[in-house]
Amino acid sequence: MTEYGRGPGSEPWHPEDPLFGDVGWEGQQAQVGQQSSYGGQPQHYPEQPQQPQQYGDWGHGQQADYGQAQQQYPGYDEQGNPHYPDQQQWADQQQYADQSHQQYAAQQQQYQQGGWDGTGEPAQVPYAADPGDPYAQQAVAYGEQQPDFYGTPDAFPPPEPPGKRRTEPEPEQTDWDPGPDQGEHAFFAGADDDDEPDDDDPGAGRGRGDRRGEGGKGKKKSRNGCACLLVVLVFGGGLGGVGYFGWHLYENRFRAAPDYAGSGNGDTTTVTIPKDAGGYDIGRLLKAAGVVESVDAFVSAQQANPDGKSIQDGVYTLQKRMSATSAVELMLSPKSHNNLVIAEGLRSSAVYELIDKRLAVPKGTTASVAEKDYKSLGLPNWALNHPNLKDPLEGFLYPSSYAVTKGQKPEAVLKGMVSLASAKYQDLGLEKQAKALGLDGPWQLLTVASLVQAEGTSHDDFRKMAEVVYNRLKPDNPQTYGRLEFDSTYNYVKNQSKIDLSITELRKYDNPYNTYFYKGLPPGPIDNPGEEALKGALNPTRDGWYYFISLDGKTSKFTKTLAEHEKLVNQFNEARTKH
Template sequence: MYGDGGWGRQAQEGPRSPYGGQPQHHPQTPQHGDWSQEQQQHGAWSQEHQPGYGDRQHQYHEGPGAEYDQRFAHQTQQQVHQGGWDATGTHGHVPYAADPGDPYGQQPVAYGTQQPDFYPTEDAYPPPVPPGRRQPEPEPEPGAAGEEEHAFFAGGGDEDGEEEHELQSRRERRGKKPVKSRKRRTGCACMVVVLVFGGGLGGVGYFGYKFYQNRFGTAPDYAGDGNGEQVTVEIPKGAGGWEIGQKLKEAGVVESAAAFVSALQANPDGKSLQDGVYTLQKEMSAASAVELMLSPKSRSNLIIAEGLRNTAVYALIDKRLRVPAGTTARVAKKEYKHLGLPAWATDHPNLKDPLEGFLYPSSYAVAKGQKPEAVLRKMVAQASAEYRKLGLEKKAEALGLDSPWQVLTVASLVQAEGTSHDDFRKMAEVVYNRLKTDNPQTYGRLEFDSTYNYVKNQSKIDLSVAELRRYNSPYNTYFAKGLPPGPIDNPGEEALKGSLNPTHDGWYYFISMDGKTSKFTKTLAEHEELVNQWNEARNKN
């Protein structure tokens, strides 16, 4: 409590102060009454004491423990101000007030008594040690410092390890022997880290190599025209070069899509490559695959011609799919409501085939292994799209028809009776003129041979009028007035356009003299004259 040689260098001369040689600061202003009067009455402080005080003050500033002495002197001055001095000039028996900022100062302790130890536990920080009594920190045991300094390799820095490290540091600061840390399995941890980083670097390297190959390297490619093993590949409509290359790669035709794209771009006719079904070979070079696909020899699409009836289309599908004859027709009859027909094409009575007119003439990718339902659905979707594009629903009323279904039926008649694209507009006018119930030529009867042939599923031209009028069928326009219940074939684009834009020249009759072109007349007399000419020419042959 009074200091020693290591705590601060004390003065060799002058009386030892009971306060450890610490400077006593006297306030210049009175705080407990009249300070000068107390001095005079008690004589506690005289000028003869001041030189010694000054000497000690000077010594205080020189000592190595100046910092501690200064704090102690400041504390003493505060006590003087708070507790005061008794009449004898010595410190009274007023205890020190507790410091509210000190968590260990809850009980006041009088000066001169021993401060209780508030650090009995191992977890607490030790009290300050005077500089003269401080000892160098003990050297850590071999292995312990390395393990704690590299906690990551020792087990990932868990909470138990951190707490143990902190407790050990506290013990060392208090001069206790450090506790030996438990052994860590550093080898396994290091191996895991190496594997993780090594695997990451390997993955980055692999993908970097693939990226370089895709962007700058030569694309993998087979050599030659194939290994002789044939394969069928379907290319969807609107597919680009990369998509086509992917499909060929999946089928084993080319080694990479990139090689196919390069070969397609290098071929001058590459842009003319179309969708469809192609018969190719496996392991072909990209250049040979492109060349074969541009050749008609590889194309194996199903072609639906204009004006074909559904019965003929069903037979073609069966043959392409290599299924028993009649399979597609049975599927159509059973599943027609689920194949995508528009609302205006359903629920019509007396139909021979509800799908008639919706197997649109076009080129379709059809190959063995596909289902008839899938092929029919594709054709119906194509027809619906074309009819929507042409505006059948919007133009029906302007043509004097009840619905787009009737427009489609007219187009099927135009397709069946016309012999060339130039005939379609005139043929459409003939239909519309004859449909008028007050027309003076046919009085509402169409009288088309094609409707009778449709019912009979035939294509004859030598038919007597008597035979035609006797056959009772809603499709027989010699027997029933007006349009048949529905289309009689699958009309093409030109027949549809002609039906939507007929001529207005007054045509009622037509005849084909050579089977290639038609002649149109406005009266029955003109028509009968042409019929006689045709009969004479036929008899001569």
């Protein structure tokens, strides 16, 4: 079988034959399945070793007649010498070739005219089977489907004589043929993203076979440069990002944070630290003020100091260009504290004077603001619209440490104090527990706490002092009959703090705050109570106390009857006489 799979066919010519190569391949091959000029009969030439066939030209565009082709085929003996058939055999072959040619011409004419018989069906043209065709490629009638292996662009070319054969050239690399690197993605191989041809491409609109057969070359599109640039940018940016973050990681973890040396340059400054500020918050404030060089240095120094986390909010007087360690140590020392401290039980009038002094404003400025603008300072609703008040802010300037510095306005300072008091009273539950204690509301409870704060001498007796208040407020109590009779209320009206008061004087002074003159509670608080006094008012004892007296000015003694109380009063007077 030949390498084309068409059966043994005729024996190849000897290369020395002068007519070698003129085999009639001058056009497209005959349709596959048509009979050969030999009628499908095998030729009886001596067998000759088959020489390898290579691809060659397709001839000159015209197909040779079958008869002419047959006349050119000699045979060869076993030694390779040409052997021509005798005259009779040659004549028979010539006659048979002529008949085959006429039959082929008739078939071609019938096919061109439509090849239809009288029934309207395609005419059937029988052909004899070729016994030498091992692939059963017999001819079929024109009208039946048969694959054409030689009429398509992908068909094998006809054999070429050895003398005219040449080495097959390497396939040209084109934009549609990626070459040996066929596994490479089309993007990097220079292929287009789509299959649409360019307008200026001579092969536009053709398939791959058309462009290959006609040799047309379109505009070669290549994106190798863009692809390489993109790869360089991506990898370059990635390496740059890794380097950037790596450097910062080294800076943050392995390199010491910038820090000043020494305890400062002598230039003082004040820094206000807000409530609940953390280490980084404090560090940023100190750096902004020029105290420390970096936030990280301060945080490290704060963590290294065992007491570093105990730095409180407030105003601190520090020096500029301090080392972080020196700044932490100074902030932990009382020497640096520059806060406005409001003590427990301090009256509002005293608080106003302290604010004026800290803000460096004329005396009475803060008191005037409190009197005119108290409704806009953040008081809760239950603290408004109470009659006969000496000071509407009394009880709401909560005792604490405040960061007050020169340049602030009195309104801002008062708002901060009122805000803290309101939050504290809400946390303690003044509104919820007032009714349970027999009071009208949180305003009265706050007033009780201010009385406990004013009369108590220590934290230990605040609960007992609260019980004295509640017992005396009962209108039918057999000891005071609803009068409190606290010296502190009289002193509040007089804006004084005396202990040697005449009973006659106390009972004659007509003022709503004078609990010797009026039953029940005063119109409002008489000071600003602290947390311990508030808790005492919320949780009084239940022991039956009605009276109290302080013999040493530090602690109080409590009694349940007036007789027991008078004995203690006599002891107190005797002690004063001796001194």
